[in-house]
Amino acid sequence: MERYPQLKIYLLFALGLLVILMIGMNGYSLRNQSKFTDPTPKKHSYNNNYNPNVVTEKFGKKKLDGIVCVKFQGRLGNSMFQYVFLYLIAKLKHLYPILPENFELFHIFEIEKTTLSAIKKPLNACSKLPEYKERWSTSYDEQLLTVPSNKSARFVGYFLSWKYWLGYEDEIRKLLTFKDSIVQKAHAQMRNITSKMEFDITNESVIVSIHIRRGDFAGSVYINYGHLTPNETYYRNAMKYFKTRHKKVLFVVGSNDIDWSRKALDGEKNVYFSTGNAAAEDIALLSLANHTIISIGTYGWWIGWMAQGTCVYYKNAMRPGSRFANNVRTHSLDDFIYPGWIPVE
Numbered sequence: 097m098e099r100y101p102q103l104k105i106y107l108l109f110a111l112g113l114l115v116i117l118m119i120g121m122n123g124y125s126l127r128n129q130s131k132f133t134d135p136t137p138k139k140h141s142y143n144n145n146y147n148p149n150v151v152t153e154k155f156g157k158k159k160l161d162g163i164v165c166v167k168f169q170g171r172l173g174n175s176m177f178q179y180v181f182l183y184l185i186a187k188l189k190h191l192y193p194i195l196p197e198n199f200e201l202f203h204i205f206e207i208e209k210t211t212l213s214a215i216k217k218p219l220n221a222c223s224k225l226p227e228y229k230e231r232w233s234t235s236y237d238e239q240l241l242t243v244p245s246n247k248s249a250r251f252v253g254y255f256l257s258w259k260y261w262l263g264y265e266d267e268i269r270k271l272l273t274f275k276d277s278i279v280q281k282a283h284a285q286m287r288n289i290t291s292k293m294e295f296d297i298t299n300e301s302v303i304v305s306i307h308i309r310r311g312d313f314a315g316s317v318y319i320n321y322g323h324l325t326p327n328e329t330y331y332r333n334a335m336k337y338f339k340t341r342h343k344k345v346l347f348v349v350g351s352n353d354i355d356w357s358r359k360a361l362d363g364e365k366n367v368y369f370s371t372g373n374a375a376a377e378d379i380a381l382l383s384l385a386n387h388t389i390i391s392i393g394t395y396g397w398w399i400g401w402m403a404q405g406t407c408v409y410y411k412n413a414m415r416p417g418s419r420f421a422n423n424v425r426t427h428s429l430d431d432f433i434y435p436g437w438i439p440v441e
Contacts, residue, residue: 105242115356134169162248163215164191165222166255168199170373171414173394176255179207180268181255186190189245194222202375206273221296225250234432235425236260257431258401272402274380282380286348289368292377301344305385305403306331307396326391326410328360334389334408334440348385352401397422401434411439 155245168175179201182389186193193210199217201207203346212219229251231237233257241260243249261268290297312318314325326363338345347367351357354369361367370378379395382388394412400407414421414429433439 103399117266124340132357151326159396160190160192162189162191162246163194163212163221163225164189164195164218164248165225165250167250167252170254171395172200172204172379173396173398174256176317176393176398177254177256177274179351180271181251181260183268183271184261184264184338185240185243185249185251187358189249191248204275204278205271206275207271224252227252229253230255232425233420233423234429236431237425256397258434259431269402274376278376278380281377282384283375285370285381286384289348289370290346291366293366295344295346295366298344302338302342302386303346303348303384304335304338304387304389305382306335306347306349306351306389307391307399307401308349308351308353308357309391310351310356310391314353322415322420323392324410324412326412330391330410330440331360331389332364335439337408337440338387338389338406347389348382350382397398397432397434400437407434407437408431408440409437411441 097341108146108388110244115319123320137208142312147222164182164186166178168178170178182193182195192215195209195211196302197204197211197213199209199211202209210291211220225248227250228240228243230240230251234256236257236259240253240255245349286303289295290303293305295301308331310325319325335345335347345366347361347364348370349357350363350373354371358369370381373381375395379399379402382399383401387405388396388403388407390407390409392410396409400409414424416427426433
């Protein structure tokens with residue numbers, strides 16, 4: 097005869113109840129919520145006191161005598177590429193990465209405030225360093241990775257290539273963890289969108305985000321340089337790509353020209369236009385989608401990369417023979433376009 101049979105029954109009942117609760121909690125989340133590394137990112141406590149050993153999560157306890165700087169230029173998408181490049185160079189060359197005192201990304205991602213003031217160095221320290229310039233636009237310049245280790249340096253360029261951090265993708269995804277407030281707002285917005293559009297999240301349905309870059313890219317300066325901005329035909333063809341592969345698709349559109357976007361996609365079904373968000377908030381929202389459609393530019397690039405699904409991009413973004421094409425290595429955008437993305441005209 098077994099001892100304590102009633103106790104065993106109670107334990108089995110409790111275990112079964114725990115399994116049911118865990119299944120219920122997982123089903124509550126949006127199917128694509130897991131794309132963020134952590135829906136409630138851990139807060140880092142930043143200290144402005146000088147720390148010669150750089151005791152941080154990412155750079156360890158090794159003393160770093162040298163510094164590395166980047167000339168930050170452009171807007172959010174460009175700044176993200178430049179920051180990731182700076183981070184990798186610092187990691188590979190054993191240098192302390194210097195960020196601007198009022199860096200925009202401090203308010204968007206959970207990144208460490210490695211500034212000159214944090215290590216008690218003069219604010220003009222970067223301007224006195226040996227300078228290395230990127231040789232091409234929108235390309236990979238392998239010579240930049242051959243600079244000496246442990247020696248301070250300053251880099252000038254945009255560094256718009258995934259090849260600089262090939263093999264470190266998982267680390268970069270953790271590095272670019274959105275602030276908790278941005279994450280929560282994005283998830284709340286996506287839940288509201290699916291509710292408003294009466295769109296059920298099932299195994300046969302997908303959400304596809306569309307980023308439409310117009311504004312300056314549709315102006316004469318960029319066009320004369322060789323940038324080609326897609327017209328409505330591209331977006332409709334890209335949408336067709338997903339509609340022929342999935343039974344039910346919800347399209348969520350973000351753009352710096354919503355009026356043009358509404359006209360261009362007039363008549364398309366299941367389309368929601370996101371308005372009122374800051375730039376970082378739209379990246380967080382649109383990257384929650386299962387798949388993405390992007391036009392051109394670095395902002396859309398990050399949405400496609402963060403979403404991690406199928407990404408469709410505009411095939412003819414560069415006019416052959418233009419100044420843009422001549423300033424790109426091999427006259428192609430292969431160093432910029434992430435492997436596996438789908439070209440559409």
